[in-house]
Amino acid sequence: MLLIADYFLKQSFTKIVANTSEMPKYMKLKFDSILIKSLNFSTLSKYLAELNQNKIVYIDFSCKCIELIQPNQPFNIKLESLKTIDLSCNKIKHLDKDCFISLSNVEELNLSDNLIDDLKLGWSNGLSNLKFLDLRNNRIKKISTINLNSLEILLLDENEIEQIDKDNFKSLVSLKILSLRANKIKKIEESMFNGLRQLQELNLNSNNISIIEDECFNEMTNLKRVDLSSNQLRNIQIFLFKYLNILNILVLCGNQNMKLEQEFFNKIKNLKVLFT
Incomplete structure (x- = not known):
């Protein structure tokens, strides 16, 4: 020094x-x-x-x-x-x-x-x-609990994250943008995003996600954009988004052989853009 x-x-x-x-x-x-x-x-x-x-x-x-x-x-x-x-x-x-x-x-x-x-x-x-x-x-392979109450933007793209433990993001009460693009996540667990009530944008594209558990998005009622493109999703259930009343953009392209139920677009309230 x-x-x-x-x-x-x-x-x-x-x-x-x-x-x-x-x-x-x-x-x-x-x-x-x-x-x-x-x-x-x-x-x-x-x-x-x-x-x-x-x-x-x-x-x-x-x-x-x-x-x-x-x-x-x-x-x-x-x-x-x-x-x-x-x-x-x-x-x-x-x-x-x-x-x-x-x-x-x-x-x-x-x-x-x-x-x-x-x-x-x-x-x-x-x-x-x-x-x-x-x-x-x-x-980075594993995320430890991040105690940053004022944090609004967290960028974790292009790491080696495979799993996010329960409540790791719970203290991020002000977070608006979370980007986990191009990691190695295989499964979205129910409690993975606990506490992220102010989140507006979630980027999970270019991972290895094949499973999304029920209720994983339930607390994120302020979400406006979700990107799940370029994963390994075969089936997306409409009830996953039932509490996302202001979701405007949902990106699902790049998931090979993915099937969506009929009227999927119309069943998500306020959805304006759907990329498949």
Whole structure:
């Protein structure tokens, strides 16, 4: 982290000044030409505070060599304005407990295109205001409980998820978009989506789904779009959607030899578009 502070001081400003109060206030911070393997946000925040950079809104650590985000201690962070962190395209393999605990004001976190295969229990501690989480294109096989009450968008596309345990999403009471495209899910179990009452869009396309259990969609009464295309579904029962009174778009194309009962389209209240 000394390397970061040194580089930030020497390269990010047009001139070197002894008095940090004379430095311009930056809103976006991107670290170029730095090789970092381990990152600690508490330490970083201390250095930025020393440089009087307390107005940072966006920090970009994308396309680096980061392998580890160190667990943090609760810290009275000075970066109250920090809203977005981009850690995409690194080599992060797992997320440990409390690795983001000092980042309570962050609203967007991009962790796509890493090597993450494990989400340790408590990894999301401290992200109390997070609204957007991108975990696309990793190696995640199992989803642990995600305690993010403010989260509105969760992207888990292109992982290796086969099963989602009961109540894993139950605490995501504000979630509006959930995307699980291109995983290895074979079965939609009855309790898989418990608690997702505010969900409006559910993407399950390009999995291996052949079974959808009864009542799995019952709690998601605000769903407007469901994509089940390119799976292995042979039969879709109309009663699966009986509580989805505002469902507008249902995508079922790409399921070979799938059979639908007569008048399927007309029996789903308010359905406007059906792709088969």
